Amino acid sequence: MEKSPGIIEALGLFKQYGDVAAVNNVSLSVGKGELFGLLGPNGSGKTTMIKMLTGQIRSDGGSATVLGLDVEKDPIGIRELVGIIPEQETPPSFLTSTEYLDFVGEVRHIANVEKKADWWFDFLDFSDKRDVLCKDLSRGTRQKLMFTQAFLHKPVLALIDEPLINFDPIMQHKVKDYLAEYVRSGNTIFLSTHILQIAEEICTGFAILHKGKLLHTGTVAELKQRDQHLDDFFFSLVQKESHV
Amino acid sequence: MFKLFTNMMKEEWRIHSTIFGSLSFALFPVMIFGIAFMGSFLLPLFRTVIPRGDLSTIVHALFLLLGIMVGAFGLIGQEAMNRRFGQASLLAYSAKSLPISVQEIFCTFVVKDTVYYFFLWVLPFVGGFAIASPFIGIPLLLPALLLLTLTLAFLTGLSVVFFLSTVYARSKPALGIILALILIAGAGLYLFAGINIALFFPPLMLFYSFSWVLLGLTCAVILILSAVAILLFTSEYADTTKRYDSALSPLAQRLSFFPYPPLAAKDLIDLSRSGSFIGQTIFSFLIPLGLLWFLLSVLTRLLPPGGVLLLFAILTGVIASTMYTWITAFDSYNSYTCLPVSVRALLTSKMCSFAMLQLIPFVLIIVVSLLTRGVAYLIPALVLCLSVSFFSLAITVWLTGLSPGVMVYDAKVLVTYLFVLGIALIVLIALMFVNPDYALVSVLLFLPGWFFVRQGYAKWDILDQPTF
Numbered sequence: 001m002e003k004s005p006g007i008i009e010a011l012g013l014f015k016q017y018g019d020v021a022a023v024n025n026v027s028l029s030v031g032k033g034e035l036f037g038l039l040g041p042n043g044s045g046k047t048t049m050i051k052m053l054t055g056q057i058r059s060d061g062g063s064a065t066v067l068g069l070d071v072e073k074d075p076i077g078i079r080e081l082v083g084i085i086p087e088q089e090t091p092p093s094f095l096t097s098t099e100y101l102d103f104v105g106e107v108r109h110i111a112n113v114e115k116k117a118d119w120w121f122d123f124l125d126f127s128d129k130r131d132v133l134c135k136d137l138s139r140g141t142r143q144k145l146m147f148t149q150a151f152l153h154k155p156v157l158a159l160i161d162e163p164l165i166n167f168d169p170i171m172q173h174k175v176k177d178y179l180a181e182y183v184r185s186g187n188t189i190f191l192s193t194h195i196l197q198i199a200e201e202i203c204t205g206f207a208i209l210h211k212g213k214l215l216h217t218g219t220v221a222e223l224k225q226r227d228q229h230l231d232d233f234f235f236s237l238v239q240k241e242s243h244v
Numbered sequence: 245m246f247k248l249f250t251n252m253m254k255e256e257w258r259i260h261s262t263i264f265g266s267l268s269f270a271l272f273p274v275m276i277f278g279i280a281f282m283g284s285f286l287l288p289l290f291r292t293v294i295p296r297g298d299l300s301t302i303v304h305a306l307f308l309l310l311g312i313m314v315g316a317f318g319l320i321g322q323e324a325m326n327r328r329f330g331q332a333s334l335l336a337y338s339a340k341s342l343p344i345s346v347q348e349i350f351c352t353f354v355v356k357d358t359v360y361y362f363f364l365w366v367l368p369f370v371g372g373f374a375i376a377s378p379f380i381g382i383p384l385l386l387p388a389l390l391l392l393t394l395t396l397a398f399l400t401g402l403s404v405v406f407f408l409s410t411v412y413a414r415s416k417p418a419l420g421i422i423l424a425l426i427l428i429a430g431a432g433l434y435l436f437a438g439i440n441i442a443l444f445f446p447p448l449m450l451f452y453s454f455s456w457v458l459l460g461l462t463c464a465v466i467l468i469l470s471a472v473a474i475l476l477f478t479s480e481y482a483d484t485t486k487r488y489d490s491a492l493s494p495l496a497q498r499l500s501f502f503p504y505p506p507l508a509a510k511d512l513i514d515l516s517r518s519g520s521f522i523g524q525t526i527f528s529f530l531i532p533l534g535l536l537w538f539l540l541s542v543l544t545r546l547l548p549p550g551g552v553l554l555l556f557a558i559l560t561g562v563i564a565s566t567m568y569t570w571i572t573a574f575d576s577y578n579s580y581t582c583l584p585v586s587v588r589a590l591l592t593s594k595m596c597s598f599a600m601l602q603l604i605p606f607v608l609i610i611v612v613s614l615l616t617r618g619v620a621y622l623i624p625a626l627v628l629c630l631s632v633s634f635f636s637l638a639i640t641v642w643l644t645g646l647s648p649g650v651m652v653y654d655a656k657v658l659v660t661y662l663f664v665l666g667i668a669l670i671v672l673i674a675l676m677f678v679n680p681d682y683a684l685v686s687v688l689l690f691l692p693g694w695f696f697v698r699q700g701y702a703k704w705d706i707l708d709q710p711t712f
Contacts, residue, residue: 056581076584084582092575094517099492106496106506107583131487133517151581201276 006068007032007157007188008053014061015048015212022048024212025062030190030205035183037203038174038192039234046089046192050161053190054084067157080108081151083158089166093135097126097145100134101126104149111153120148123178124171140166147175151182158182164198176202180197200230208234210241247350248344252356271655273368280372287380303390304397304448307366311401314361315409350406350477354470357402366395389451396447396462402470410476449504488517507585507593508600514574524570525604533560533608550621550680557609557625557683558669561632564605568637569649571597577646587705591641595697598637605629624683628672631686638700639664645704668692 001072008030015023023045030036038046050058053066055075064071066078098117105113106241121127124144129137137145143166150158162174163179180202183189193199199206200220207217223233261269287299337344374387412419433439446462495509502508515521536559540552547555571594577587609629613622639661644651651657668689675682 051581054581069306076586079582080584087577088579090579092514092579094514094574095492095510096488096490098490099488099513102490102492102496103506103510104583106493107585131489133488136485146582234342 002135005035006065008036008064008066010049010062010128011237012052012062013049013052013059013064015045015052015057016060017185019211023052023059023209026212026214026228027062028207028214028217030188032188033186034205035179035185035189035191035203037199037206038190038209039194039196039199039206039230040192040209041194041238043209044105046194046209047161047223048212049209050084050087050159050190050192054078054082054159079159081155083153083160085146085150085160085163087156087161089139091099091134091137091142091149092114094133096123096131097137097141097236098130101143101148101152104152108153110153116152117148120152123174140171143167143201144171155187157188157190160189162193162195163191164193172198184210196231196234206230208237210238213241245348248349248352249356252352253360256356256360273364275426275655276365277372278367280369281376282372282380284373284376284380287382300451301448304393304445304451307394307397308337308401308445308447309362311398311403312405313401314357314398315402346477347474348562351474354406354474358399361398362395366391366398370394389454392459393447393451396450396466397445399466400445400447400462400469403466403473406473407469408521410473414476427435486517502593502596504589504593504596507590508597511571511594511597515570518574520570521571524567525618528566528570529563529604530608532563536563537612548677548680550624551614551677552617553616553618553621554624554628554676554680554683555673556612557629558632558672560605560609561629562636562665562669564602564629564633565636565640567604568598568640569652570601572646573649588701589647590646591697591700591704594646595637595641602630602633605633621680624676624680628676628683628686631689632669632672634691635668635689636665636694642696642701642703643700645700 008028011027013023013026014021026045026049038049039233040046048057052059053064053071055071055078058072067081069077069081071078081130091097092103095103101117101120102113104110105117119129124147125146126141129141134142134145134186147163150160164175167175176198179191191199191203197222203220205217205219208215216226216233220230223230257269370387370391373390374384377384377387408419408422413420446458446465450458451461491513492506494507495512496505496562499505499508499512515524533556537556540556540559544552551704577590580590606626606629609625613619613625618625640648640652643657652661672683672686675685
């Protein structure tokens with residue numbers, strides 16, 4: 001598949017915490033209309049990578065652009081355009097679900113936010129939690145709320161960190177379908193996960209990170225052509241790297 | 245059990261050292277020691293205006309309060325930790341995942357708190373006083389007695405809060421009955437017999453007249469309260485889910501004159517729903533200021549006309565500036581990182597919310613000036629109070645960003661804050677003693693204040709936000 005350049009371009013990104021290089025000289029490119037999976041074991045640097053690409057933290061080296069904007073120079077500009085689901089679902093404790101979505105709507109200047117929120121409450125099946133304080137929501141419901149806030153303004157690009165981890169199988173199925181359809185309509189998704197089955201089902205392109213290093217970038221279609229499953233490929237690659 | 249105890253000790257140390265930095269936190273007992281040591285030399289001065297008995301009562305009350313605060317934090321620690329650290333957990337909440345009974349965990353938790361805070365607070369405080377004692381003519385027996393009675397005061401606070409919280413978990417009406425009985429007994433003794441119930445506080449009684457029987461009784465009170473708490477302790481709490489009508493958008497519309505209306509509306513909702521607005525106003529503002537007014541009124545004869553009101557206005561300004569911690573206590577910047585909200589916008593919005601809260605000191609100063617017939621000094625007092633409050637806010641923003649409640653415990657931050665604010669206050673106090681109207685000069689503090697705010701913007705908008 002021919003990639004359209006410019007949605008996400010990372011060049012030699014580097015981030016260090018103490019003596020550990022959490023992300024070590026990672027370069028990758030994500031084109032328009034891709035559902036790109038960033039895969040890796042726990043602690044491989046996936047979350048750090050997403051945080052750098054959305055200007056939540058600053059890199060210690062390298063550069064990146066998202067939707068043509070420099071992540072270092074215009075992090076707020078990027079966050080205006082994209083949708084983000086963080087790894088830890090932390091909606092404000094003392095706002096209700098409805099109020100949080102109103103809050104997001106006000107901050108993002110979204111028109112008809114009530115109507116849009118209604119659709120999401122119904123779609124993700126948490127209408128009965130509209131007036132409950134966020135601090136009293138279960139983790140699954142918080143995840144639904146965070147999912148909603150990320151897509152409320154219909155961003156052209158969404159960066160999502162472990163999007164399905166707190167959902168039950170029915171909701172996982174529903175959300176996977178939504179993401180696939182979202183990409184088909186011309187948008188782009190960059191998701192990080194360590195659940196390989198999900199990645200194989202819905203991703204078009206993928207990259208594998210291990211201990212901060214980029215081990216591989218490719219497409220699921222290429223693997224299928226080689227009659228190879230993503231999990232086998234992943235394990236062989238990570239094990240080889242671990243022995244090195 | 246010992247393994248659990250040592251791990252809980254490590255955990256407590258790591259929580260504090262993660263929040264405050266290892267070195268800063270290690271220096272905390274040293275700072276307490278230094279303050280107690282230097283403060284002891286002021287005792288002869290205090291004694292001229294405050295009777296010895298009152299001072300002893302205040303010190304014991306402070307350690308009782310410390311015990312209550314430590315106990316309360318232990319019980320709400322999980323939620324507090326989750327706000328600061330994200331998804332955090334403590335060993336104290338691990339009864340469901342480890343083969344240890346909740347009673348055993350709770351018992352170890354009580355012992356851990358006792359040992360940990362004895363070395364963190366009680367020992368350094370009494371140590372500083374003990375070292376200074378020979379220089380101010382106090383026999384060494386007194387610090388030794390104080391070490392015992394302050395430890396017992398702390399433990400009483402700890403056991404009382406554990407006891408009340410376990411009663412609350414079992415039965416809210418039972419807690420209401422217990423509190424009502426205490427209130428009725430205290431009020432009855434005071435109103436009908438003129439007896440101050442505080443004098444029956446066992447550690448204080450022990451301090452005034454030591455006896456082995458009284459020591460046994462004091463320890464028995466603590467042990468009984470703790471034992472009942474341990475026996476009654478349950479980790480099952482009733483569902484407290486609350487539902488609310490949507491209030492954010494209407495409130496944001498009413499606050500549309502603010503630069504970031506939804507952020508300001510959120511601050512007000514946080515304050516209101518958390519119970520902080522009333523609770524903090526009473527316990528962190530009115531009660532400390534009531535105590536300060538009482539202390540300052542003793543100085544009436546020593547100060548020039550209007551001096552007490554103006555000095556009170558300054559101190560009200562300093563305490564009012566801590567309202568910034570009320571509105572930053574509910575969220576870290578992490579909650580906003582998925583939205584297009586900059587640190588600068590958040591700081592600006594928090595300062596606007598702070599400005600709204602300044603209505604409280606504004607009204608207080610008017611009421612106090614009316615009650616004390618100090619209307620002639622009302623304008624200088626108001627200007628002084630608000631100028632000091634906003635100046636102190638500006639220093640806080642510069643030094644601590646969005647985390648004042650945490651970073652103020654960093655020794656370097658605290659010393660810088662006290663130094664910068666101290667210089668301004670000394671100049672203002674000197675000026676107002678020359679002429680009360682010179683207090684109006686305090687309005688000039690807005691200039692350096694603006695400078696500090698700009699420094700704060702530059703400092704916190706550039707760096708990755710600290711995570712605690």
